[in-house]
Amino acid sequence: MVNGDNKTSDRSNIAPVPTLRRLPRYLEYLKGLRVHGDAHVSCTQIAGALDLVPTQVRKDLACTGIVGKPKKGYPVFALMSSIENFLGWNDPRDAFLIGAGALGTAILGYESFRSNGLNIVAAFDTDTSKIGTKVRGVEVLALDKLEDLCRRMKILIGVLTMPAHYAQAVTDMLVRGGIKAIWNFTTARLVVPDEVVLENAQLASSFAVLSSKLRSTMHDPLEEESSEEVFVSN
């Protein structure tokens, strides 16, 4: 059993980041199909709906370990399980959310995160008027209990939704409390030990892509009929 070379367990469960980012889209699409029984779906179908090419979809899905049937495609439910399993979304992971403001409330309310393995068991804040209350059914605790509770409850994920200038201090508390991963919604650049996973939500990156596209369509006169009056000599 030592050094087990089991073919079925994909030890090297690494996938390119672009693939990882597409997997939730596939899952969302599959959920939307609302099929039952042993319905199948092909890469052509998925690609068509999501504006991708079938080969890419096939390669992405292969990363999760699913095996399809030629001519039929993939069994829908098995495929959903395969994606969820690959992402670790089938077994919930306990998380703390720090910052019970508007953004924190929004994250707590995202039902799809809960169904995707993010189990936020408590929120933390420094605002005494919030401490002791519940937000979206989750209790808000005092920030000074964070490190101790993190350690005792073996919390895996910390979600940072507080003002950016507290972010590093809170991160340090979580790290001391033995956190495994940090999902950072602030603009702060965080320093964490190598063994802690850090993912930055980077809303500004998304807005930058939008801004740039918008700017080019606005500046490119060929994009649509010119907004300026065409001068016609009469």
Place this chain on the structure above:
Amino acid sequence: MVNGDNKTSDRSNIAPVPTLRRLPRYLEYLKGLRVHGDAHVSCTQIAGALDLVPTQVRKDLACTGIVGKPKKGYPVFALMSSIENFLGWNDPRDAFLIGAGALGTAILGYESFRSNGLNIVAAFDTDTSKIGTKVRGVEVLALDKLEDLCRRMKILIGVLTMPAHYAQAVTDMLVRGGIKAIWNFTTARLVVPDEVVLENAQLASSFAVLSSKLRSTMHDPLEEESSEEVFVSN
């Protein structure tokens, strides 16, 4: 002037998406420097702080049109302007936000978006208890006024923070109202005409990357000291 071949105006102001996504990080770093006068910054400095390689930073910055000085680097303020200008973040663009819930409130409160050219001038909702009130200083209006106001106020950007199942209907209203860009925070896959820019915030993608990394560190026994008891024969 027709067909102007002006070298200074970079007509083909296209940059790779990965570059676009990094630009806000550079800007954030530069703002954090809090320098004054004609302070300069080098790619080596920026790369060191952001965990990138200098060549990549140099190429990214070159996309924005900035020209540096050998041995000195780039003038900090000119560089910030160059990035902001490239993204169109220097002149504010009027936007509507649809869905004045927790997420909408969070976006309205993100001061950095306002300073980055996103000028949300009104919010819309169907909840009559919210209509007429102000959220973060922005008035909440009835959804049925959306299309008409969008057209009359020549709104450029629509920010979607309402429940996913309304998203396509709201998008259609905005499109009819002449919107140029849509920033979608819902999980809905939206259909828009070619001339409308669509950017999906995709929080789930970010969470998928985190989940996958976390899953591999948890499953990889080499990542840290084994959590299982090592059996020692005595």
Place this chain on the structure above:
DNA sequence: TAGATTGTTAATCGATTAACAATC
């Protein structure tokens, strides 16, 4: 001046896409 840094060209790397045999 010497040397750090830029701008740019070439090499590398990795993801996407195409091609095609295998298969149900």
Place this chain on the structure above:
DNA sequence: TAGATTGTTAATCGATTAACAATC
């Protein structure tokens, strides 16, 4: 069976990284 679809290998594409002359 015929043909759509899979899995996989090869070709392409584009971003990253390396190399290096120019320069202040």
